[in-house]
Amino acid sequence: MATQKETKPKAALSKVSDNSANGGNSTNANKQNGLDGQLDHARPRRPSVDIGLDMTAETCVLLTQVVSNQGVLYVKTRNYHWNVVGPNFHSLHEVFEKQYKMLEKAQDETAERIRQLGHRAQGSLHQFIEGATLRDEERDNLDADTMVRSLLADHEECIRGLRDMVDTIEVDHEDVGTADFLNALMQKHEMMAWMLRALANLG
Numbered sequence: 001m002a003t004q005k006e007t008k009p010k011a012a013l014s015k016v017s018d019n020s021a022n023g024g025n026s027t028n029a030n031k032q033n034g035l036d037g038q039l040d041h042a043r044p045r046r047p048s049v050d051i052g053l054d055m056t057a058e059t060c061v062l063l064t065q066v067v068s069n070q071g072v073l074y075v076k077t078r079n080y081h082w083n084v085v086g087p088n089f090h091s092l093h094e095v096f097e098k099q100y101k102m103l104e105k106a107q108d109e110t111a112e113r114i115r116q117l118g119h120r121a122q123g124s125l126h127q128f129i130e131g132a133t134l135r136d137e138e139r140d141n142l143d144a145d146t147m148v149r150s151l152l153a154d155h156e157e158c159i160r161g162l163r164d165m166v167d168t169i170e171v172d173h174e175d176v177g178t179a180d181f182l183n184a185l186m187q188k189h190e191m192m193a194w195m196l197r198a199l200a201n202l203g
């Protein structure tokens with residue numbers, strides 16, 4: 001079973017280098033020189049949603065950890081989809097496929113949530129591994145039961161982490177939209193954990 005690393009987010013956040021200081025508004029100088037409008041299209045705009053820049057940055061550090069965990073868990077689930085063997089091969093092969101597809105979609109939505117908050121999404125494999133609290137699978141020839149229990153432990157770690165994040169982001173960062181988003185994501189992990197628990201005959 002995968003050992004768990006510390007849960008504190010450590011992924012560095014790459015902020016968008018843009019016109020954030022004025023909330024993304026065009027400058028008077030641009031209006032005067034006729035560039036207003038052109039530059040609005042050329043530059044990224046910081047969202048003006050009454051959430052401070054510091055708060056969205058802190059939220060996106062947490063979201064970056066979520067994206068990293070989703071990347072690691074996606075690869076692990078797909079690895080198991082390919083390599084599972086045994087009398088339950090067919091059902092496990094299909095459940096793992098269903099779950100890695102859910103994780104792929106969830107990761108896409110989480111990364112795009114970061115972009116909606118005006119920050120850059122980290123998308124390389126090494127950033128996923130460095131930013132995740134989950135561990136990549138390095139073992140070969142695992143039996144099916146070990147695979148199911150390993151994935152279950154990872155989903156349960158995600159659920160615990162997301163529950164803490166929802167509280168922090170809603171109460172401390174005052175970002176109800178992102179808190180709702182993570183709440184829905186947590187429920188997806190709960191659903192996948194339920195399937196794995198049933199497959200492992202754990203109730």
Ligand SMILES: [Fe+2]
Pocket residue numbers: 081097
């Ligand atoms: Fe396949």
